[in-house]
Amino acid sequence: MSEVIWGLATSHVPSIGAAMDRGMTADPVWAPLFEGYRPARDWLAQNRPDVAILVYNDHANGVDFDIVPTFAIGTAEKYQVADEGFGRRPVPHIEGDPDFSFHILHHLMDENFDLTVFSELDVDHGFTVPLSVWTPEPGDAWPCPVIPIMVNVIRYPQPTAARCYALGQALGRAIAGYDGVRTVGILGTGGMSHQLAGARAGFINPTFDHMFLEAIEKDPQKLAELSREEYIREAGSEGIELIMWLVMRGAMNAQVRKVHSVYHVPASNTAAGLALFDNRPA
Amino acid sequence: MSEVIWGLATSHVPSIGAAMDRGMTADPVWAPLFEGYRPARDWLAQNRPDVAILVYNDHANGVDFDIVPTFAIGTAEKYQVADEGFGRRPVPHIEGDPDFSFHILHHLMDENFDLTVFSELDVDHGFTVPLSVWTPEPGDAWPCPVIPIMVNVIRYPQPTAARCYALGQALGRAIAGYDGVRTVGILGTGGMSHQLAGARAGFINPTFDHMFLEAIEKDPQKLAELSREEYIREAGSEGIELIMWLVMRGAMNAQVRKVHSVYHVPASNTAAGLALFDNRPA
Amino acid sequence: MNKLFMSLREESARKEFLADEAAYCQRFSLSEAQCAAILGRDWQAMLDLGGSIFYIYKLAMMDGLSMQYLGGVFTGMSEAEFKAAMLAGGRTDV
Amino acid sequence: MNKLFMSLREESARKEFLADEAAYCQRFSLSEAQCAAILGRDWQAMLDLGGSIFYIYKLAMMDGLSMQYLGGVFTGMSEAEFKAAMLAGGRTDV
Ligand SMILES: [Fe+3]
Ligand SMILES: [Fe+3]
Numbered sequence: 084m085s086e087v088i089w090g091l092a093t094s095h096v097p098s099i100g101a102a103m104d105r106g107m108t109a110d111p112v113w114a115p116l117f118e119g120y121r122p123a124r125d126w127l128a129q130n131r132p133d134v135a136i137l138v139y140n141d142h143a144n145g146v147d148f149d150i151v152p153t154f155a156i157g158t159a160e161k162y163q164v165a166d167e168g169f170g171r172r173p174v175p176h177i178e179g180d181p182d183f184s185f186h187i188l189h190h191l192m193d194e195n196f197d198l199t200v201f202s203e204l205d206v207d208h209g210f211t212v213p214l215s216v217w218t219p220e221p222g223d224a225w226p227c228p229v230i231p232i233m234v235n236v237i238r239y240p241q242p243t244a245a246r247c248y249a250l251g252q253a254l255g256r257a258i259a260g261y262d263g264v265r266t267v268g269i270l271g272t273g274g275m276s277h278q279l280a281g282a283r284a285g286f287i288n289p290t291f292d293h294m295f296l297e298a299i300e301k302d303p304q305k306l307a308e309l310s311r312e313e314y315i316r317e318a319g320s321e322g323i324e325l326i327m328w329l330v331m332r333g334a335m336n337a338q339v340r341k342v343h344s345v346y347h348v349p350a351s352n353t354a355a356g357l358a359l360f361d362n363r364p365a
Numbered sequence: 366m367s368e369v370i371w372g373l374a375t376s377h378v379p380s381i382g383a384a385m386d387r388g389m390t391a392d393p394v395w396a397p398l399f400e401g402y403r404p405a406r407d408w409l410a411q412n413r414p415d416v417a418i419l420v421y422n423d424h425a426n427g428v429d430f431d432i433v434p435t436f437a438i439g440t441a442e443k444y445q446v447a448d449e450g451f452g453r454r455p456v457p458h459i460e461g462d463p464d465f466s467f468h469i470l471h472h473l474m475d476e477n478f479d480l481t482v483f484s485e486l487d488v489d490h491g492f493t494v495p496l497s498v499w500t501p502e503p504g505d506a507w508p509c510p511v512i513p514i515m516v517n518v519i520r521y522p523q524p525t526a527a528r529c530y531a532l533g534q535a536l537g538r539a540i541a542g543y544d545g546v547r548t549v550g551i552l553g554t555g556g557m558s559h560q561l562a563g564a565r566a567g568f569i570n571p572t573f574d575h576m577f578l579e580a581i582e583k584d585p586q587k588l589a590e591l592s593r594e595e596y597i598r599e600a601g602s603e604g605i606e607l608i609m610w611l612v613m614r615g616a617m618n619a620q621v622r623k624v625h626s627v628y629h630v631p632a633s634n635t636a637a638g639l640a641l642f643d644n645r646p647a
Numbered sequence: 648m649n650k651l652f653m654s655l656r657e658e659s660a661r662k663e664f665l666a667d668e669a670a671y672c673q674r675f676s677l678s679e680a681q682c683a684a685i686l687g688r689d690w691q692a693m694l695d696l697g698g699s700i701f702y703i704y705k706l707a708m709m710d711g712l713s714m715q716y717l718g719g720v721f722t723g724m725s726e727a728e729f730k731a732a733m734l735a736g737g738r739t740d741v
Numbered sequence: 742m743n744k745l746f747m748s749l750r751e752e753s754a755r756k757e758f759l760a761d762e763a764a765y766c767q768r769f770s771l772s773e774a775q776c777a778a779i780l781g782r783d784w785q786a787m788l789d790l791g792g793s794i795f796y797i798y799k800l801a802m803m804d805g806l807s808m809q810y811l812g813g814v815f816t817g818m819s820e821a822e823f824k825a826a827m828l829a830g831g832r833t834d835v
Contacts, residue, residue, distance in 0.1 A: 098714075112734070143701040148653045149485035152434060153474070166656055168705040192435070192522045195531075197479040200520070203431035237701060238482070240474045249477075276737075279714060280700040284721040285729060287737025349733035352718050380808075394828070425795040430747045448750055450799040519795060558831075561808060562794040566815040567823060569831025631827035634812050 085261045087269055088132055089342070090335050091123070092299060092328045092358040093216045095139065095272040097208040098351035100172055103215055116355055119345030120216060123359045126342050127217055130361075132268035134180050135229045136187075136254070137210060138330040139272045140236045142167070144207035152199035153242050154250060155233040156191075158184040162231065165205035172211050175221055180228040182263055187230070190257035196250055199233075206231060213272045216357065227268075236273065236324045241311055247326045248307035251333020258334065271331025273324025275346070276317070277353035283319065287354050291317040292346060295325060296358055300341050303332040321353075328358075335362045367543045369551055370414055371624070372617050373405070374581060374610045374640040375498045377421065377554040379490040380633035382454055385497055398637055401627030402498060405641045408624050409499055412643075414550035416462050417511045418469075418536070419492060420612040421554045422518045424449075426489035433520050434481035436532060438473075439513040440466040447487035454493050457503055462510040464545055469512070472539035478532055481515075488513060495554045498639065509550075518555065518606045523593055529608045530589035533615020540616065553613025555606025557628070558599070559635035565601065569636045573599040574628060577607060578640055582623050585614040603635075610640075617644045648693070651675040651685070652702035661709055690720045742787070745769040745779070746796035755803055784814045 099116070102108055108117040144165040146152070162177040191198055210231060218226055232254075235241055242250075258267050275295065278286040295318075298305050307329055314323040339360040348354045381398070384390055390399040426447040428434070444459040473480055492513060500508055514536070517523055524532075540549050557577065560568040577600075580587050589611055596605040621642040630636045651672065654660045664671040672682045684692035685706065693703050700717075707717055719729035722738075732738055745766065748754045758765040766776045778786035779800070787797050794811075801811055813823035816832075826832055 143649070143653060143699070143705070144656065146432075148649045148702065150428075150432065150434075150437075150481060150483055152432075152481040153479040155432075155481075166658070168655055168661070168708045170658075189522050192524065195477075195528055197435040197524065197528070199432060199434040199437075199481050201432055237699070240471050242474065242479065246477055246479070279704075279718070280694055281721055283738070283741045284718040285732055285738040286741050287733075287739055289736070289739065348736050352714050352733060352737075354737065425743070425747060425793070425799070426750065430743045430796065448752070450749055450755070450802045452752075519793070561798075561812070562788055563815055565832070565835045566812040567826055567832040568835050569827075569833055571830070571833065630830050634808050634827060634831075636831065 085258050085264050085267055087255065087258055087334055087362045088266045089127070089130060089362055090269050090271065090331045090339065090360045091127070091213070091217060092271045092331055092356070093213050094274055094350060094353060094355040094357070095209045095212040096350040096353045096355060097212065099355065100208055100212040100215055103219060104173060116345070116347040116350060119347060120357060123343040123345070123357060124217070124219065126359065131226050132266040133264040134183060134227050135268040135270060136232060137213060137229050137270040137272065138232045138234060138327045139206075139209040139213065140234050140324060140327065142207055142209055142237065145205040151235050151238050152233065153235050154196060155199040155201055156184055156188055157201045157204045157231040158188065159201065159203055163205045164211055165207040167207055172208070174211055174215065175224050177206060177210070177214070177225060178228040180230055180264070183261060184230050186261050186263070187254065187257045190260065191250070191253055194253040194256070196253060201233075204231060209272060213270050217270070232330065234327050234330065236326060241323060241326065243311060244309050244314065244326045244329055245307045248303060248329040248333045251330040254330065255334035269331045269334050271328035273327045274318065274322055275325065275354040275356040276319050276322040278319030279321050279352060281320070285352055286319045287348055288317055288319070288322075289346070289348065289354065292354050292356060296344055296346060296356060299328055299332055299358060300339060300360065303329060335360065340365060367540050367546050367549055369537065369540055369616055369644045370548045371409070371412060371644055372551045372553065372613045372621065372642045373409070373495070373499060374553045374613060374638070375495050376556055376632060376635060376637040376639070377491045377494040378632040378635045378637060379494065381637065382490050382494040382497055385501060386455060398627070398629040398632060401629060402639060405625040405627070405639060406499070406501065408641065413508050414548040415546040416465060416509050417550040417552060418514060419495060419511050419552040419554065420514045420516060420609045421488075421491040421495065422516050422606060422609065424489055424491055424519065427487040433517050434515060435517050435524050436478060437481040437483055437515040438466055438470055439483045439486045440470065441483065441485055444513065445487045446493055447489040449489055454490070456493055456497065457506050459488060459492070459496070459507060460510040462512055462546070465543060466512050468543050468545070469536065469539045472542065473532070473535055476535040476538070478535060483515075486513060491554060495552050499552070514612065516609050516612065518608060521593075523605060523608065525593060526591050526596065526608045526611055527589045530585060530611040530615045533612040536612065537616035551613045551616050553610035555609045556600065556604055557607065557636040557638040558601050558604040560601030561603050561634060563602070567634055568601045569630055570599055570601070570604075571628070571630065571636065574636050574638060578626055578628060578638060581610055581614055581640060582621060582642065585611060617642065622647060648675070648677055648681045648685075648696065648698050649702040651677070652698065652705045655705045655709060665709075690717055742769070742771055742775045742779075742790065742792050743796040745771070746792065746799045749799045749803060759803075784811055
């Protein structure tokens with residue numbers, strides 16, 4: 084029996100990582116965001132899990148252009164940081180947990196999720212920026228092993244929000260049935276509203292983002308019922324990344340307790356959000 | 366509205382292709398098998414579909430070792446024949462049908478199948494040998510465009526037989542809802558009983574194979590209820606490929622009419638089978 | 648075209664590309680329009696000709712250009728104007 | 742190890758491998774046991790050390806060996822004996 088102790092939802096904008104890597108976090112543009120992170124980081128430092136599961140998407144860095152998995156899981160012992168075109172971020176590589184990965188894989192396959200399996204995988208900013216949001220000074224190693232779960236959010240047709248939420252619920256059952264670790268942290272990444280290309284580039288929708296931040300805590304089913312088209316219209320073509328928060332939320336209890344949340348515009352071209360939930364009964 | 370007009374199940378043993386490529390089909394070892402194919406080939410030559418869908422598995426040729434999709438679909442305009450280590454088979458490349466591929470992809474995603482998408486793909490003997498069983502002398506081109514659907518059968522955990530059958534049923538609905546073509550042939554490949562490695566190498570189970578040939582026509586649900594372990598025990602570690610016949614069968618009507626079937630041992634280390642079904646009401 | 652952008656993940660490929668961009672493009676059997684868009688850094692044309700933003704961005708990064716610069720190009724603003732629009736809360740009315 | 746076998750799909754890699762097998766193995770950070778199994782063509786050891794049959798078979802093909810030869814190796818038969826067993830209907834009793 085393992086237990087999800089917390090869920091952390093956070094944007095993974097590359098420039099958040101770049102601001103940290105270049106020591107620009109006190110810069111007036113960035114300070115409000117990083118000040119906002121502080122209470123979450125302090126709490127997380129006091130609540131280190133045995134292992135973490137990080138739900139993210141690759142941005143044409145770890146996976147070749149000619150293959151797009153809808154849902155994938157990594158089963159490696161170690162994940163290297165990808166070179167995205169300007170060298171690797173100066174952060175530690177990631178230790179995996181193959182035994183737990185295979186347990187999750189078997190369980191999800193038997194619940195009719197058709198996963199793609201990566202026995203080797205380089206992870207990009209979609210993965211490392213959330214780790215840095217969680218742990219700004221990792222030193223030589225991240226706080227615990229981390230298992231990647233990858234979701235296609237960049238090429239149509241993405242999985243529906245409902246399918247992502249169902250995946251999270253099945254993931255929660257897989258975790259509950261595993262004896263190899265005790266405590267699990269789960270991260271859902273991406274968002275919030277943003278659009279990078281085309282005439283709507285720079286689009287931000289704070290109304291939708293605030294609704295989403297509220298509903299991800301109290302009424303995730305409502306978010307699971309939105310269509311792909313609604314996400315793209317309301318949150319922008321890249322804001323559909325928010326469906327990955329639903330995988331995290333699905334793995335948690337019906338009732339969660341909000342530890343902290345932040346909303347900030349802009350992080351580069353994006354609205355950045357963070358929401359941290361304690362999954363333990365009060 | 367498109368219609369599946371026939372389903373062809375066939376082994377895809379590389380040596381069947383090699384026997385054809387080297388002109389050894391009249392050889393005493395091979396003649397019974399190729400004689401057995403003749404009635405099916407004659408019938409198929411009279412019943413050419415507008416497009417075919419071929420359900421197969423890659424054998425570490427078209428897809429890198431470090432990534433294993435459970436279910437995948439090709440969306441390319443053209444698929445090249447893979448070099449499996451001894452040069453490419455001397456057969457034509459394969460024309461695809463991207464529009465139909467995307468239609469199927471959307472439909473299956475919305476029925477909660479989590480497909481991986483290949484926009485480029487080299488296809489190996491698992492794909493080209495069934496095409497050669499269907500059409501021994503293709504000349505410069507195969508009879509029609511062909512869409513690949515790939516299933517992981519070589520690395521544990523494979524999808525369950527039940528999930529494969531459900532995929533086939535959803536595929537049937539996707540085909541029925543497509544207006545771009547009229548007639549579709551569907552191929553399920555692999556099997557029959559065989560095991561390549563280990564102490565059970567050379568294992569053949571004709572009792573199971575005959576049961577399977579009968580049930581794939583009349584009672585596919587019974588085959589869908591067998592577990593991975595039952596397939597491996599009864600049909601050998603590579604005989605589990607037979608789950609791909611269930612994808613084909615699921616896309617067909619409850620009642621089908623058997624045109625022809627063949628069973629032969631050995632094709633190299635394998636029991637080879639063929640079963641051809643007419644899907645049209647009598 | 649996305650395949651070309653993808654190849655720029657490798658340091659050695661970036662060097663080869665910069666040494667002779669036209670020759671590098673030829674390796675990827677691009678259309679003339681695609682080649683011209685890349686050589687001329689016509690970012691909107693790259694999008695229109697099938698480029699995906701995450702791939703196109705790899706070329707922009709190589710040129711030292713930011714996503715905010717690209718945002719300006721796509722919306723007819725200078726980079727400074729686009730940045731100012733983001734600092735003011737982003738484009739909420741599109 | 743499977744990665745090494747996979748690389749043998751390319752004609753140029755096959756040539757490099759044959760030119761200096763030990764050096765080629767070194768590129769794939771194999772264990773000593775894995776290297777020794779490959780250099781010594783110990784097919785059963787390759788299986789035991791994590792090789793998958795479809796990958797191992799690529800090496801066998803390069804050596805001009807058949808799947809039936811491998812079947813003999815795995816079951817303690819000569820290739821002729823294994824072929825005869827298959828012609829007689831296969832091993833139905835295992
Ligand atoms: Fe992203
Ligand atoms: Fe096979």
